[in-house]
Structure formats: structure tokens, C-alpha cells
Amino acid sequence: MYTEEMLESIKLVEAAREANAAMEPRRMTAEEKEQVLKENHPDYREDQFDVLSVGPNKGEKAPKELVKLLQSDSRLKDNLPDLSCPDYETDVLIIGGGGAGASAAIEADEAGQKVMMVTKLRIGDANTMMAEGGIQAADKPNDSPAQHFLDAYGGGHFAADKELVYKLVTEAPDCIQWLNKLGVEFDKDKDGNMITTHGGGTSRKRMHAAKDYSGAEIMRTLRDEVLNRQIPVIDFTSAIELILDDKGHCAGAVLQNMETGEILIAKAKVVVIATGGAGRMHYQGFPTSNHYGATADGLVLAYRVGAPLREQYTLQYHPTGAAFPEQIFGALVTEKVRSLGAKLVNVKGEVFMNPLETRDVTAATVIRECRRGNQVNTPGGQGVWLDTPMIDLKNGEGTIEKRIPAMLRMFGKYGIDIRKQPIIIYPTLHYQNGGVKVGTDSQTCVENLFVAGEAAGGVHGENRLMGNSLLDVIVFGRNAGKYAAAKAKDVVVGKLTLDHVAKFEKELEEAGITPDTVSPMLLPDYTRKVND
Amino acid sequence: MEQMVNVFIMGKQYKVPASLTIMKAFEYAGYKLIRGCGCRNGFCGACATVYRIKGDRELKVCLACSTQVEEGMCLTQLPFYPLIKEIYNIEEVKPTEQVMMQLYPEIYACIGCNSCTNSCTQELNVMQYIAYAQRGEYEKCAEESFDCVMCGCCSTRCPAGISHPQVAMLARRLNGKYIAPACGHLADRVEEIASGKCEAAIRANMALSDAEIREMYNNREIEK
Numbered sequence: 001m002y003t004e005e006m007l008e009s010i011k012l013v014e015a016a017r018e019a020n021a022a023m024e025p026r027r028m029t030a031e032e033k034e035q036v037l038k039e040n041h042p043d044y045r046e047d048q049f050d051v052l053s054v055g056p057n058k059g060e061k062a063p064k065e066l067v068k069l070l071q072s073d074s075r076l077k078d079n080l081p082d083l084s085c086p087d088y089e090t091d092v093l094i095i096g097g098g099g100a101g102a103s104a105a106i107e108a109d110e111a112g113q114k115v116m117m118v119t120k121l122r123i124g125d126a127n128t129m130m131a132e133g134g135i136q137a138a139d140k141p142n143d144s145p146a147q148h149f150l151d152a153y154g155g156g157h158f159a160a161d162k163e164l165v166y167k168l169v170t171e172a173p174d175c176i177q178w179l180n181k182l183g184v185e186f187d188k189d190k191d192g193n194m195i196t197t198h199g200g201g202t203s204r205k206r207m208h209a210a211k212d213y214s215g216a217e218i219m220r221t222l223r224d225e226v227l228n229r230q231i232p233v234i235d236f237t238s239a240i241e242l243i244l245d246d247k248g249h250c251a252g253a254v255l256q257n258m259e260t261g262e263i264l265i266a267k268a269k270v271v272v273i274a275t276g277g278a279g280r281m282h283y284q285g286f287p288t289s290n291h292y293g294a295t296a297d298g299l300v301l302a303y304r305v306g307a308p309l310r311e312q313y314t315l316q317y318h319p320t321g322a323a324f325p326e327q328i329f330g331a332l333v334t335e336k337v338r339s340l341g342a343k344l345v346n347v348k349g350e351v352f353m354n355p356l357e358t359r360d361v362t363a364a365t366v367i368r369e370c371r372r373g374n375q376v377n378t379p380g381g382q383g384v385w386l387d388t389p390m391i392d393l394k395n396g397e398g399t400i401e402k403r404i405p406a407m408l409r410m411f412g413k414y415g416i417d418i419r420k421q422p423i424i425i426y427p428t429l430h431y432q433n434g435g436v437k438v439g440t441d442s443q444t445c446v447e448n449l450f451v452a453g454e455a456a457g458g459v460h461g462e463n464r465l466m467g468n469s470l471l472d473v474i475v476f477g478r479n480a481g482k483y484a485a486a487k488a489k490d491v492v493v494g495k496l497t498l499d500h501v502a503k504f505e506k507e508l509e510e511a512g513i514t515p516d517t518v519s520p521m522l523l524p525d526y527t528r529k530v531n532d
Numbered sequence: 533m534e535q536m537v538n539v540f541i542m543g544k545q546y547k548v549p550a551s552l553t554i555m556k557a558f559e560y561a562g563y564k565l566i567r568g569c570g571c572r573n574g575f576c577g578a579c580a581t582v583y584r585i586k587g588d589r590e591l592k593v594c595l596a597c598s599t600q601v602e603e604g605m606c607l608t609q610l611p612f613y614p615l616i617k618e619i620y621n622i623e624e625v626k627p628t629e630q631v632m633m634q635l636y637p638e639i640y641a642c643i644g645c646n647s648c649t650n651s652c653t654q655e656l657n658v659m660q661y662i663a664y665a666q667r668g669e670y671e672k673c674a675e676e677s678f679d680c681v682m683c684g685c686c687s688t689r690c691p692a693g694i695s696h697p698q699v700a701m702l703a704r705r706l707n708g709k710y711i712a713p714a715c716g717h718l719a720d721r722v723e724e725i726a727s728g729k730c731e732a733a734i735r736a737n738m739a740l741s742d743a744e745i746r747e748m749y750n751n752r753e754i755e756k
Contacts, residue, residue, distance in 0.1 A: 030750045125570035125578060139721040142755065146733035153737075154749030162738050170734065173721040183622055183705025185674065185712060192713030203754045213679065216575050220682065221708070224701050228619050236566065258566050291571040327553050327600055331573045405679055409654070410574060413598055523566070530562040 001325060001415040006424070009376055012349030013385050013422050020343055021390045025354040033361045040364040040371070042427075043314050043462075048284050053511040054504070056308035063283045066312060069296060070303050071508060072519035074501045075240045081254060083243060083496040086267035088234075090116040091488040092481070093252060093268035095239045096298070098126025099215070099470065100453025101274035102222035103477025104484065108272075109229050111485035117231060118266065120238035120258055120522060121293050124223045127276050127454065128473055130291055131215025132334035132406060133199065134207040135474070136467035137172035140196065143204040145169040152468055155201040155358045156433075156461025159311060163440050164459045168468065168475050175474040176208060184221045185210050187403075197339040199466030200319075201358035207467045212334050212404040215470055237264070238297070238522050241501060242271065242305050242449070245494035250305065250449035252496065258522070269491035270448045270484045273298040274477060277432040277454040280524040283315055286429040287330025297520035298455035302436045304504050307444040310457040311434025316464055319344075319362035321428025323383030325414045330428040335359075335466040336404060337386060341394040345385040345422065346374035352384075360463040363427040376424050383426035388418040431469060433460050442480035448491060452480035540586075540606040554581055554596035554607060567611035574598040577683035580653060583607035593651045593685040613684040615695040620702070627706040629668035636699050639666055641692040648686035648696055654679045658686045658696050665699050673700060674707035 002010065028036070038044050050067040052058050062070070092108040094101045097119030108115045117123065138148040148169040153160055176194075180186060187195040187209050196205045210217035226233065236258045243252040243265070252267040275298030279290025288294070299309060320333040338344075338355040344362075346352050346369050353365045366384055369375065375382040388407075392399050400408055400419050411418050435457035442450045453473040460468060508515065535550040539557055546561040555572065558565060570578030579596035586604035596609060618635040625631050632639060639662055648658035657676055664673035677700035686696040724730055740748065 027754070030746070121566075121570060122578065125576050130571045130573060130575045137718075139715075139718045141717060144733055145725065145730045146737050147752075149734050149737050150745070150749055150752060153745070154752075158742060158746065158749075166734060166738060170725055170730065173718055173725060177718055177722050180715070180718070181709060183707075183709040185678075185704055185708040186715075188712060188715060190713065192715045193717060194715055198755070203752050205755055211678065213575070216681070217678075217704075220701060221705060224617075224705065225622070227617055228621065230619065289573070291573075291576065292565075292569050326551055328573070328598070406574070409679070410598070414600075523564075525564070526556075526559045527562060527564045528560045 002421070006376060009347045010421060013345050013387055016349040017387060017390060017393065020345060020351050020387065021341070021393050023351065025351055027354050028357060028361065036364045036368055037360060040367040041360055042284050042286070042317055045284065049313060053513060054507040055303050056306055057312065062312045063315065065281045065283055066278070066296060068517065069300060069519045069521060071513050072515045072517040074304065074505065075518045076254060076498065076501055077505060080498050080501065081263050081265060083265055083498065086252065087264040088116060088266040090114050090266065091269045092272065092484050093118070093266050094272045094274060095253060096274035096276060097121070097123035097233065097235070098274060098276050098453065099128030099219055099222060099473035100477035100480070101272070102226050103474050104272050104274055104452055104481030105226050105231050106222065106229065107478045107481030108485040109231055111482060113485040113488050115231050116234065116266070117226070118234045118237045118239060118255055120236065122235050123226065123233045124219050125291060125293060126219065127291055127294060128215045128470065129219040130289065130332065131470050132212040132332060133336040133339070134209035134214045134467045135176070135470035136199065136202070136206050136465065137176045137208060137471065138169060138204065138206050139173045139176065139194065140204065140206065143206055147204055148172065148206065151202050152465055153461065155465045156463050158461065160461035161458035167440055167479065168459055168471060171475045172471055175471065175478070179218060179221070179474065182221055182225055184218055187211065197336065198356055199335055199339060200356045200362055201465050207339060209336065212336055212406045218470060239301060240520060241498065242301050243496050243498060244305060244500055245496055247494050249447040251493045267493065267496060269488040269493060270450065272450040272452060272480050272484050273302060273436065273455050274453045275455045279429045283429055286317065286427070287321060288429040289318055289321055289330060289332035290430070293523060295521040295524060296432070297522065298451065299436060300520040302444060302449065302451060305446050305449065305500050307446045307449060308437045309434060310437045311462055314433040314462045315429060316359055316431035316433055317363040317427035318430035319359055319366050319427050320386055320425040322423065323381060323426040324378045324424040326380050327414060328410060329380065331410065332428065332430070333386065333407060333423065333425055334404065337388060337391070337407060340391045340399065340403060342386050342388050342390045345387045347376045348374060358463055358465065366427060378424060381426065383424040385422040386425045387422040389420060389422065392419055431464055433462055433464055441483040442476055443483065448487060450480045450484045452476040537601055537603040539601050542608050543606065548601060550601065552601050554594070554599050554601055555579060557601045558596070568596065568609040572597045575681060577681035578611070580610040580683035580685050581607055582610060593653055595653050595683065610684065610688060613688055615684055615687055615698055617695070617698050622705055622709060625706065627670050627710045632665055632668065632699070635702065636695070638692055638694050639699055642666070642694065643691060645691060647689040651685045651689045653683050653685055654681060656680060661700055662694065662696060665703050670703040670706045671711050673703035677703065
């Protein structure tokens, strides 16, 4: 599978493996991290950002692709539907079928409210399903929520909302227990102790996992529970615009059947946006580890009704995306590979950094190593080695098979045995650090509009740690479900309106913007233009 | 010039680059996928695909997102398959043999043909995990089925009409909740947090000035 040039380099990696595996590369100082980020991280490339001209974040910067999306025409621009006879009426409308949406649905159902989920693909077609490495919780005796707070808040460059981080870390153990009681399996020893490892930027080993199918195990269990509760799930149906009532409160959504195009109206007392991230926007041309529907829809919906975003200028590039072979270009290679002891090695066989720095620092340092000329060349680009055979060398034979079977399978399909040969990685677009601004009740500044999971901002500041996203979707999915259900009890919905659509269009016009696109995007366009 | 191969999408011929996955070959041919496409990386089971290579008798299955095209591949997707998913209350079921008999009695009609195993896109030993489920050995069933992405290919080939992924799902939940040992340190920490024992330390961290918390973060001790 590997080219001659790669095989030559592998010889150097192999020769140095034993020494490389034994060494403990030093951690960077705060100053060194700042410098490598400034010089190499994609977030610092000024020419890749534009300033928003309309909406609640007017005057602030965001990635060019996101600015274009937020300043696009509504899909309903010249064709507003009749709202007088809703097709669906519910207490809690949840938009999105991933981990946050399912958790919210379960809690809102538990609170006795009438719940409905809509999702543009199927329930479980979400980034939660693809999370491999694990979920953090400070539940070991040498650890504490205070320590978890320090790691998360510091790892996010002190930009997060402290109260949201507080909630994330103090509710983490309860969420692990909640999942375990739903039947989610975790890697445990024979006495029931959790087998935990480090993630990049953690100061304690608090990464809980279910092999390297952690997210899949959580997601399929939550999905099963939603189905057991017989919560209606309207699949292959996207939300294309929120509906307000005459008091300006959120009161439902305009939906569209993804296959037939039929427009449907859902009226609700409260709405929870749990639409996830934006990897399929391919910011700065990066490949992505995200699922097919990660197109920032929730940000667009919320922005149009006046809910501000925060930290929308920062994205997470996962340091270890697959760079070779091209069939899996950009696919996630879980951080757990490094947690288990594999190090990052350049073309000469040299370890060039501690592999467990935070993701932004690691990604930037990988990019720097390539810029320094120490890259491994691939037919489509470049990368550095992730020396996977170190894992079995350090932990004993069989560790890879037992702890990271998905990685073994993913590369095995293309003839690469990661137990015997290292793999080539390069950063891939992975996570939206920011999102819609919410309070500790998960509500936005628009009354009765809640946002949870990757679509919400403030939990991770400017960089998220491994294992804090699965945690985020469970903690804040449940949180949004509980608060939304409680709120729904006292809501009387007024007259439904889509006046905000025309208002937004007018704002665009006044700013001199004539969009040539509509949003939300719903799905990326990968179809080859066969007539061009 | 890129090497091209001929594939037959639902019988219709297209010439596509040999390096593509089946999923990307669909898109290269001009399809816009809605169904049959999810995570695009082998975890969600949305893109179950059945194919034969022209001239070969064997019927093969795979995930379109993680399988490279081959010359003469004649394929169709299975974007949906009507599996049976029984409703139960996880708090009320118990990990006994009876629960499978009640919810999925068809597993006892297994004739041992092994078609399920032969059609697993994850190369799992499906018939073996069904055997474990029949015997109420849920821990083994959970372990054997763990990498299942619930694409449903196994069930399309089963003469007994078994919905294998749903049987395995139930077994894993029973194992996770009732059979695997409970975690003592987790229960302790949940209790400590509920009784307010962790409150002072975290609030103290939150009250630090920006300079103080940076100092603390940059000098924190990292567990070896």
C-alpha cells in the first residue's frame, strides 16, 4: 500500500521505535504554545475570515464560508407558507437526531411533556455516532470536578463561560451513571473500576471509553431508549426556518421533507436546536471527520431570529485525520491512539512533540513540522507518522485489537496493519468550538428557544478537549430537555409568524448584500457536475 | 490519466476512477445522496450495499463509504430494511433467558445456515452472538456483537426472519446495566457532588483572577 518513499521513511521510524517509545517528550511552555498557534493554526489566518454585516453579531469576524451562509437568502424568501393549519403540534420540538437531541428528548419525555424529534437524516446519523475516543468525567479518587474545570477552562484559553464549564464538569459523573443505567457499556476492570486514560490537555486520566466505539455505543443506546419511549421521530425532514409568535417567542419550525420537498409546519411551545456542527462546510478547504449533515444549520436558524453566536471565529482541527490512503482522507484517527502511547514522528523518525498537548497546539505543531520540510509526502498532500506499533510494544500484544478495533478495521480495509506499520496523519476539520450563545438553562436570548450540544457555544471556549464533546451532548442535552419541558408547562403560544424572514431580508438589502445562495445548507454538494 | 473502472449502479453502467469508494462513485456518476449516506466513515450503517463482481457467483455485502470500487462491480444500496425493534422498559426487563423468548422468539428458529455471518459488513460472527443470545449469555453476546453498526445486511439474508442487530442491542443494554460490575468510585463521586463536598474547591477555582488561573493552569501537575 505504501509508496517506496514512505517505506524508506518507515525504516527510520522502525529503527528509532524502541528509543522513541521509551522517551517522555517535554511539554511546551505557555509562550511556546502561543507562538506555534499564531504561526500555524488555521484560526490565525486573517485572510480566511470576513466581518458579518448583518444580524446580532454584526461587526464581528467569522470564517468566510460561515459569513456567506449566515448572510444567504431564506429558503422561504418569496414563498412564505401558510401557518394557520400546523401539520404537527407538540410541547417540545427537538431539531436534530444526535446525542444532544436524543438526550433532550428522553429528559423532556421523562418530565411528562409531549415531545417530537425531527432530523434531516436518521436518528443517530450524527457526530456523536462517530466519536471514538471517549468521554471525560472526574470520578477517580485522585481527580475532582475542580481539576476537570481547570483542564477544560485552561485548554479553552480561558474564553469559556465559567458557569457552563462548572455545569459540564460537576454533572459529568452523574451523566456517566445515567448512561450506565441506560445500559451503555464502558471499559471496566473485573471489579467495575473504569479503565481511564489521558486525552490531550488532561491532567488526570479521566477518559472513559467503550473501546473506540464510545460515541456509537452511547448513541445507539440513546436511540434505542427514544424508540422504547415511543417518542415520535420524523426522519429525513429538515428544519428550514424557525417560527416565532406575535410576542417574539419561538413557537415552532417550518420543516421540509428531504425526499419529496413537501413543506410542513410544526407548532411547539418550546424548541430545542440540537443540530450539531459544521465540518461539511470544509472551512479553508480542509477535509473533515464529520458526518454528512454537519452543515451549521442550527446557527443559521437561530441567527435569523436574532440569537447571537459566540466564539464563531474558532474551529477545531483534529491533529490526527487520516492523510493516507486517499479513500479515508480526513477520517478521524482517534486521539485514544495517542492516549495509549503512540507518538508523532517525522519523516526522519524523530519524535517532535509530546503527543498529548491540547488539540489546537498539536495540530499547529504538526502543520509546523510539515512546513519545516520534515513531512511524509502523499500523492494528494502530506502528513507525519503516528507510530501505532508503539501501542502493543508498550502495553503488550493484543492491545490494539482490544482497545481500538475500529482503527484496526479502518486501515485494514486498505491493506495497512496498524499493529505492524505506522500511519500517516494530518489535521482534519473536526469541531465547532463556538456556537449559539446560551445561559445555564440552555436557553438563548430568544424566549423559548433552547440550544444544546455542538450547536451551542461557551462550553469549550476557543478549544475543546478530547472527551468533553460527548460529555457536552449528554450534560447539556439533558439540561436543555429538562429546562425546556419545565418551561413548556407555562407557555401559551400566540399567533404564529414568519415576519422575521422579511426583516432579515431587508437587513441584507440595506447592507447592500445580494446573496446568490440560500441557507441552511442541509447537505453538502459532492455531486460531480456531469454536464460541465 | 486516471485509471477508470466500470461499475453497474442498479444495473446501469458508469465509468468511474478506480481509487473511489462506492459512495464517492455514486457522486461521481451524478447522484446526490440523501438516503444511504450518513457518517461516511464506517460507524453509522446507513450505506449498506450488496454487490456481485461480473462473472463471480458470490453475493457480497459492504458499507459503501468504506469500500473501494472494483472493475465489474454490480451493486445496489439497501438504505432501509424493516428490522423488528421490540419496545421494552429497560428498568423492568431482567437479564434472564425469558426476556429474549418474549421479545425476539424467532431467534430460536435459527437453522444454523450462517448466512448472517457471511453477510456481516463488520466481519462479526453474527450466528455465534445469536447462539449466545439464545442461551441467555448476554455478556458474551455483547462482546461478540460490540462492533455492530446495525446496517441490517445480516437480517436481509436470514431465512428465520431474525433482526440480529436489535437482538444484540438488547443484549448489550442488559449487559451494560445489569451484568457488568457496578462502578464503586463512580457512585462515590456522584454522592460527593450531590452532598456538596466538591463545591468549595471548584468555586475557588472559578473565583481566581485571570492571571491567577493562568498561573495555576500552566503549572498544574500532570498525572503520569
